[in-house]
Amino acid sequence: MELLAPAGTMENFMAALESGADAIYLGGKGFNARAHAANFDMQELGEAVRLAHILGVSVYVTVNILIGDTELADLEYYLQELESVGVDAIIVQDLAVAQIARRVAPNLHLHCSTQMTATTLDAVRFYESLGFTRVVLARELSLKEIEHICANCKAEIEVFVHGALCVCYSGQCLMSSFIGGRSGNRGACAQPCRLPYELLNSKGVSLLPKHEAYLLSPKDLNYSEHMAHFVKAGVTSFKVEGRMKKVSYVRQVIGTYREILDKATINDEQQQALATGFNRGFSTGYLDDSVGRHMMTVVAPNHQGKPIGKAYVKKGNVYLELDEPIVLGSLVKILQTNGSITYYTIDQDWFCINPLLYKSKPKEGLASGPMYLASTPKEAKSRGLQEFSRKYNITMYLMIGTDGAKQYTELTAMLDSGLSVTVQHEYIPVLANKVPTSLEKVAEQLGRLGNTLFQLSYVEIPNGEYMWPASVLNALRRDAVEALEVMLIESHVKSWHTLQVYNTNGSYPFAAKTALDYRDLPxxxxxxxxxxxxxxxxxxxxxxxxxxxxxxxxxxxxxxxxxxxxxxxxxxxxxxxxxxxxxxxxxxxxxxxxxxxxxxxxxxxxxxxxxxxxxxxxxxxxxxxxxxxxxxxxxxxxxxxxxxxxxxxxxxxxxxxxxxxxxxxxxxxxxxxxxAMVHGYTEMMISEYCVIASFVGTGSKVTCSMPCVKENYFLRDRKGEMFPLRTDSYCRMHIMNSHEMDMRAYVPDLVKxxxxxxxxxxxxxxxxxxxxxxxxxxxxxxxxxxxxxxxxxxxxxxxxxxxxxxx
The missing domain is CATH 3.20.20.70 (Aldolase class I)
Structure with missing residues (x-):
């Protein structure tokens, strides 16, 4: 059972470690689906892996984009570098990456990205046969489907439990690519789903109020109340989305999920904590198959924030009626009934009537409606290991060793788990002429562990008034820490090597039995x-x-x-x-x-x-x-x-x-x-969610009256482009390109x-x-x-x- 945290920066990585993550996924400087995150260079990555492995935390690197032929040589070198710094697994979309990794970096485990659209048990079995040890399921699956897959497969199953959702099945989206040349399959998605659209009928009539414009912008995933169900189902890894999020989000969300998993319960305080982190509102619609309008942000596609009260206007003033006190400098968001959003910064211009009521005539204008906490004043810069709280308790025993008639000094360092190391120093213990080294002084020197992942809990020294030089104690401490780190890293690596890798012989029993001999091409x-x-x-x-x-x-x-x-x-x-x-x-x-x-x-x-x-x-x-x-x-x-x-x-x-x-x-x-397609309307998206059912029908696919069979519908973007909407026999929505492809003029070029x-x-x-x-x-x-x-x-x-x- 693994809590998997995102990290787009080293600061976020440390926050994920400290907050209790069992594993962390991140991207290198290339070949990953968050091209606009800061990401990690190889030196940073090596240090991140070292720290994580000392704590028994796994590190997965996203190599989850489609790879062009001209990039293959660089990819080989990159995969070898990832293996050399000790990365545990890579998250893969392109089968070429898996093939090359098995050849040039065989110690890297293969995790099947959600970009591979694994929606069935048999999809998992297929990827098992290719040597994948883990499959990240598509986010559109219900709890019943997840349970069925977990119960009948060999590979580990990873499920997204929190964070942003794509409206399209991951790996099947071409919308950003065809509209602006920024491909989600190449890590450069421009998120056109977060933009406003009008819904039109076949007569070109707009069917919705102007403020209900974000028809393709899903709320964020929040499965916190269902964690016990996932554990019972046999899910291996609980994944939080957020490599582009701030460090405060990582610390808040991962810390809260750590508590939920450890205590096997969820309470109001934890729910409120999750609401404090960046979110567009929360949804669990896929889990119980209740897909519909309630899953969309509709009015605003950005951070909703935590609900903290309401705003109302009285005699030309805005009153903020709070459910809880807030910090001066906080930014609140008012969602008005007409769909517009107003932001207020609670500063000295706001009169505090009491801790739960503020009054002002804000320059931003008068606004009333539900109030959300959008952000609090910026936190202090990230801390180093000196203040890092997730550390091993270490007990140290300073002793006098003997080798025949010769004496020397040795130090045994033991963790709570029982793991221990003993290191030696050639210093021959001698009795002090004047003032012996006290236990407190020894503890002070041995306890200088601030820049490590250890903290001293107990020290024992030999009886007698001995002199223990600081230089000797420092050397022993450094050697003991280094030895412990090596043992912990080796233990982590050994545990990874025991994970089963399935078929690796390159033979696949499901290959086609017959080849079609095309004649008279083209x-x-x-x-x-x-x-x-x-x-x-x-x-x-x-x-x-x-x-x-x-x-x-x-x-x-x-x-x-x-x-x-x-x-x-x-x-x-x-x-x-x-x-x-x-x-x-x-x-x-x-x-x-x-x-x-x-x-x-x-x-x-x-x-x-x-x-x-x-x-x-x-x-x-x-x-x-x-x-x-x-x-x-x-x-x-x-x-x-x-x-x-x-x-x-x-x-x-x-x-x-x-x-x-x-x-x-x-x-x-x-x-x-x-x-290759040369003519027609390209499918831009395929989605389990349907705009027509949500806004023309009943609001839900479950009770939909199928208005799509009576007439055609379109989305119109802010530039006036019209995207036809189609539904299939599985009640999935297909968004077609606004322009028809026409390659008649280039037929000879295509053939050539x-x-x-x-x-x-x-x-x-x-x-x-x-x-x-x-x-x-x-x-x-x-x-x-x-x-x-x-x-x-x-x-x-x-x-x-x-x-x-x-x-």
Missing amino acids: IVSVVVDEVEGVQTAIAGGAKKIIFGGDRLQRLPYESSVYKTVATLCNDVGVYCTFTTPRVIKDDEVEVYKKTLQYIVNANPTSIAIHVPQALLWLQELGYTGAIEANTGLNIFNTPTVKFWENLGMSSIAPSQELTLQQISALSKHAQAPLE KGVSILRIDGRQMDLGRLKHIITEYVCILNGTIQPPSKQVYDEPITRGHYFRGIL
């Missing part, structure tokens, strides 16, 4: 989610149909649809590929397997997977056909391409964040054909750079227009018409990331 493929779309795509000249998966309609398919689609394709010699959804939750697996059985029975040309655990399901169902790797797998570099090729994938659809130049580099090493299968996403597209677009791509490929001009069209379009890299 070809056009079309993603559709209706039978009429299949017929249109075939009529337009598409040679490959991709069907199923995330149907962008709320109602599910009839089971017979797969046989119908396969027959339509087979009758005209068109490749028929059925695809999995990008997200399947643990409680949906058994139902989805029935759908997958219908897919297998339809005998398609191939099945494309967005989730790796689908390999296990297909094996279980006895499927022996071709399998293809889809975009949900976030394939970003050559080693990951090779990994999936080794599992028998018949084609690779790499990450949609790659440039054309990067795709070209992949194609030079790939054996399987590369498939190694794209063999040009994918058009025709879901939700007018069928007449879809046929026209497909026909144009086919004709350009065949050379019967010339590609259009590369100049920007009159209608707003996007070229995606083909010519614009990401941060």
Whole structure:
């Protein structure tokens, strides 16, 4: 059972140690998903690991971004450095990192990041088979799902229990990337979910008051009341988000969770302590499957603060009626009924009527409403080890040693645990001529442990009026401390080496049994989610149909649809590929397997997977056909391409964040054909939360009246861009890009750079227009018409990331 703390700086690291963390996760100067945190250079990291290991605390380094081919050499060196300074584990998103780490830094344990979207027991089993010792589950899982996974897997399970939430499934978000070129998968997310949006219906009418604008901004996670349930379920690690937070947040939140875990209870005082730390309000919606409007900040996306009373206006004055006293200099926030927020600094301009009531005519204006404590005056600078409180008690025994007739001085230092060391000094004890060294003087010298992680609790010295020089006592103390530190570090490292690493032989029994031999490449493929779309795509000249998966309609398919689609394709010699959804939750697996059985029975040309655990399901169902790797797998570099090729994938659809130049580099090493989207609306987000259900429906998905089946809805941002909203048969929300991708002008360039299968996403597209677009791509490929001009069209379009890299 582990309390896992965040640390973005050394100051925060020390606060996490002192507050009782069992493990700390942090980022180095590169390759991590908090690129804008201060992070640790290698010297700082080495010292942090040393201090942590002395205290028996583990250190995990985030290497949780997608890695480009040009970074692989630097990555190898970085991983070797991490191993050399004693890092316990790395947190990984990209399978290339895991492969390289096992080769060049085998002592680093592999933890599967939440960016890998592990939502099922079988996802955990898949990562176990790759040698991962721990999996960080997706934050969208319910308590029931977490319990099921913990009870049936071998790997350790880590769960986020506190801190900021992403509205999108982690690892599946392209919104920041496509809007501004700052990718969450590369650690540079600009958090567009925290910006204001309007919700519009199909007529363009705004449906909500202007102050209810933060429709995608979730409240923070707070599972403090459910810790006993997690412990009972078998969760190994309780993770607190916050590498970008202040030291006061780390100290407050980690210290409080330490108390909750140690006492196995939670009280009002602890709840209030958590509310004092940075938060946007708290939510537990995912844990009991009550996803809805109540999980969003709606009115304000920033720090809510601790509720401490109310403000009201009377005779031109603002009165602050407090539930508890506050410190002069504190900043309070008033949330008014019209949605506006007013901040007041409680300074000398406020008249203190009594400790719970203040009065003023503030220059910020008159405001009334609920009041929150936004911040208190800045704390003092961080302390060094001199005042560090989490220290070992140490008992020291000064003794006279003998070696035959020769005497010497020795010191035994023992911890409360019984761990002890004995060190020697050549000094021969002698009786004092005048004043012997007192016990107090010996204790004073041996007790100079301020800059260490030890504190003296008891000293014993030999009987007799001996002289003990300070230099001898100091040397003995230093040697004893150093020896204890070495023993404690070695003990920690040894305990890590006993953790089981699963399959490491590189053989995977769930590899595809059959390879699809694509002929007459390049070809056009079309993603559709209706039978009429299949017929249109075939009529337009598409040679490959991709069907199923995330149907962008709320109602599910009839089971017979797969046989119908396969027959339509087979009758005209068109490749028929059925695809999995990008997200399947643990409680949906058994139902989805029935759908997958219908897919297998339809005998398609191939099945494309967005989730790796689908390999296990297909094996279980006895499927022996071709399998293809889809975009949900976030394939970003050559080693990951090779990994999936080794599992028998018949084609690779790499990450949609790659440039054309990067795709070209992949194609030079790939054996399987590369498939890339060239036309349609890119999915920016997939979310368990639904704006439509929350603000047009009943406010909750559980009792939703499904307004999404009656008309279409859109989000409009502050720049006027319109993002279509779609829902799938699992009641998940998909946010589509505001601009349609159109690469007709670049078809020859795409083919020249190694794209063999040009994918058009025709879901939700007018069928007449879809046929026209497909026909144009086919004709350009065949050379019967010339590609259009590369100049920007009159209608707003996007070229995606083909010519614009990401941060």
